[in-house]
């Protein structure tokens with residue numbers, strides 16, 4: 001018989017009381033001079049949107065000032081005179097608003113928002129409206145707050161959700177459950193919240209998504225940098241957990257070893273390893289928030305155990321190893337290595353970078369930039385600027401380059417470009433590299449890939465990577481590795497390169513979802529045997545034969561440069577979990593399980609679509625694919641489709657057990 005749910009896991013949350021910090025400026029107090037200065041800063045479209053919102057005057061959004069979308073961003077296109085005129089118009093509108101002394105408006109009307117969106121995203125405004133409405137939060141007016149609670153649906157039912165992992169997705173789901181008054185517990189193997197942001201401490205570690213969208217829409221702050229450093233990101237999630245009372249609901253140093261579906265109790269029975277020994281716990285619903293990129297992958301290179309020097313993986317950075325005066329080898333040139341190699345080069349005597357596959361770099365001028373004081377002041381002094389700024393950052397990232405990453409069979413696709421627009425991206429990225437290497441053209445083969453843009457993740461760069469590879473004390477090596485020896489690395493040309501330290505920037509076992517947990521579903525079905533190395537989940541969430549199990553950031557939920565940020569992906573997944581819990585409570589059901597035909601049909605369509613994207617079409621290696629070559633990571637459809645399909649749980653997709 002399963003152990004009853006521990007009553008101490010229960011949590012309720014009063015939304016009117018504690019809650020996450022969220023910057024909301026409630027009055028415009030700047031005098032004329034200060035206001036004029038504010039109007040000289042920030043992105044003009046955001047200023048115009050804010051001025052239009054505060055003044056209620058949509059005429060400020062003139063067609064000639066409309067932002068122009070280009071390659072996942074907005075490109076400035078106004079002359080200096082036009083820009084000055086527009087800023088002066090903003091000043092006039094804001095000064096009038098201030099003088100009138102009226103209240104700061106909250107969420108704009110449907111019509112206002114629709115017109116504002118037409119100005120930002122043209123023809124897509126109508127279809128994106130509801131999704132984008134979720135992404136802009138004024139005060140506590142968070143549209144994603146569950147509009148139901150357990151008390152109303154099934155007050156007396158003994159019910160608990162177990163969430164595995166206290167990273168950004170687990171915390172978000174817990175927060176939403178707490179808003180709905182659903183008891184939950186979070187089981188975390190580490191001693192702190194934050195998941196990957198707690199684990200990865202390598203020098204230079206930072207988000208590669210703009211921080212204003214790599215943070216919850218309902219908990220905004222002014223970041224120190226546009227792309228927050230690991231410490232600030234971790235602090236954000238720690239503070240969030242504390243402010244929302246979630247910290248107390250986390251059981252730290254609790255690693256779930258196995259989860260077994262108990263058909264008679266309709267619960268998941270969990271075996272958990274703690275420093276004090278094994279403990280058991282049962283829950284009606286199990287949510288996996290274990291992430292995709294947290295189990296380091298060491299390369300399968302002969303002799304790896306023979307190396308006599310020091311070595312470690314980037315995700316297990318060994319700060320006790322001093323790099324000063326050392327000869328250091330780095331294997332790998334993914335997003336992690338691109339961030340830490342410049343720091344290694346600063347510290348070491350010599351740095352050799354082993355490049356197996358050249359990645360495309362995504363030019364990002366703001367990558368290492370602090371948020372300017374002028375922008376900080378705008379966010380802290382001009383009401384609603386922060387909110388429109390986030391939306392304006394979100395929209396182009398959510399549209400992204402899905403079109404440019406889609407195969408055009410009429411093109412015809414090749415291994416270097418898959419459509420005319422993909423080739424245009426290729427040319428733009430190539431030109432950016434060429435401009436930086438006029439003095440060192442021999443470096444170009446190490447910087448210009450042979451694969452179509454979008455086939456692998458594009459590490460962001462602001463020019464630092466190329467500056468680093470140009471350093472005299474840095475040696476990029478493209479000759480393939482033969483083996484690792486006691487003294488270093490031997491390449492296939494027979495050269496033995498001698499090193500004191502080897503750093504593995506070789507990524508993660510991304511396609512091994514939910515490993516190493518043993519998960520046993522209906523009729524003793526073992527999850528990993530069932531998947532057989534080929535993880536699948538309906539909408540990235542539910543799995544055939546595994547009732548009441550939901551995944552966050554599950555199989556095929558990675559939106560490659562068309563999903564804004566992982567936070568958006570987690571919002572979709574968390575909402576789907578909440579919808580699942582709601583349907584169980586509302587329908588007085590013990591369990592739900594996805595119908596086999598729904599699961600199969602969905603995966604068929606998914607595979608067909610992935611085959612027509614750069615990452616599925618290209619033969620290049622990447623963590624988007626599993627060992628069988630199937631894309632197990634990526635969502636091949638639009639961000640809008642993910643949002644739309646996870647907004648409600650369609651009960652027709654599921655079988656419910658209401659015994």
Ligand code: NAP
Pocket residue numbers: 206207208209293299300301331332333334335336337339354355356357358457481505506507508621622623
């Ligand atoms: P990765 O993208 O998987 O890169 C691994 C690198 O190691 C690749 O260059 C790979 O070469 C190389 N490699 C693997 N096995 C090798 C072998 N046997 N011999 C030689 N080279 C080998 O890993 P990552 O850089 O850690 O990044 C993983 C993901 O984490 C990123 O794509 C990103 O989504 C995420 N990330 C995010 C951030 C952030 O700021 N948010 C920062 C870092 C990472 P091949 O390309 O030839 O396979």
